[in-house]
Amino acid sequence: MTEERAGAVTVRVLRLGNGDAPLPAYASDGAAGADLRAALPAPLTLRPGERSLVPTGLAFEIPDGYEMQIRPRSGLAARHGMTVLNTPGTVDSDYRGEVKVLLVNLGAEAVTIGDGDRIAQAVVAPVVRARFLPAVELSDTTRGGGGFGSTGRR
Ligand SMILES: O=c1ccn([C@H]2C[C@H](O)[C@@H](COP(=O)(O)OP(=O)(O)OP(=O)(O)O)O2)c(=O)[nH]1
Numbered sequence: 001m002t003e004e005r006a007g008a009v010t011v012r013v014l015r016l017g018n019g020d021a022p023l024p025a026y027a028s029d030g031a032a033g034a035d036l037r038a039a040l041p042a043p044l045t046l047r048p049g050e051r052s053l054v055p056t057g058l059a060f061e062i063p064d065g066y067e068m069q070i071r072p073r074s075g076l077a078a079r080h081g082m083t084v085l086n087t088p089g090t091v092d093s094d095y096r097g098e099v100k101v102l103l104v105n106l107g108a109e110a111v112t113i114g115d116g117d118r119i120a121q122a123v124v125a126p127v128v129r130a131r132f133l134p135a136v137e138l139s140d141t142t143r144g145g146g147g148f149g150s151t152g153r154r
């Protein structure tokens with residue numbers, strides 16, 4: 001649907017191989033993620049517990065200061081237990097290789113992915129880069145070193 005919104009960031013996309021892989025597309029006007037499709041020469045079946053790096057047939061030029069996150073589709077996860085193992089996958093702005101989706105079948109049954117199936121969604125997001133400075137001490141806080149459930153269960 002509409003990708004022509006004001007303020008949209010331009011991301012150049014190279015279609016690899018025979019060049020017919022569809023570009024990522026937003027499925028609704030307010031969608032945060034653009035769906036990514038599998039680019040497969042033949043259907044791929046993942047048995048329970050199996051994972052696979054699924055090609056998209058696409059390479060991206062993400063502007064400096066942004067990243068692209070690869071996230072699962074909730075429908076695939078809810079229906080089949082199929083998710084993105086490294087979610088959110090990070091596509092760096094300087095990466096020029098093919099973007100791939102690391103699918104894993106956490107369900108109890110085999111799932112078959114076909115060419116052109118929507119397998120994940122891409123969220124382009126701004127990135128803040130840090131300047132990491134060595135320190136000899138850190139500021140005091142109430143939390144201090146408490147973590148991992150230190151504030152209680154309920
Ligand atoms: O789901 C993903 C995650 C990453 N990548 C690509 C783009 C990213 O820029 C590159 C490196 O990803 P990451 O930094 O997460 O992996 P790494 O294991 O740290 O590899 P590297 O040493 O190449 O950084 O791999 C994908 O295509 N799909």
Ligand SMILES: [Mg+2]
């Ligand atoms: Mg890395």
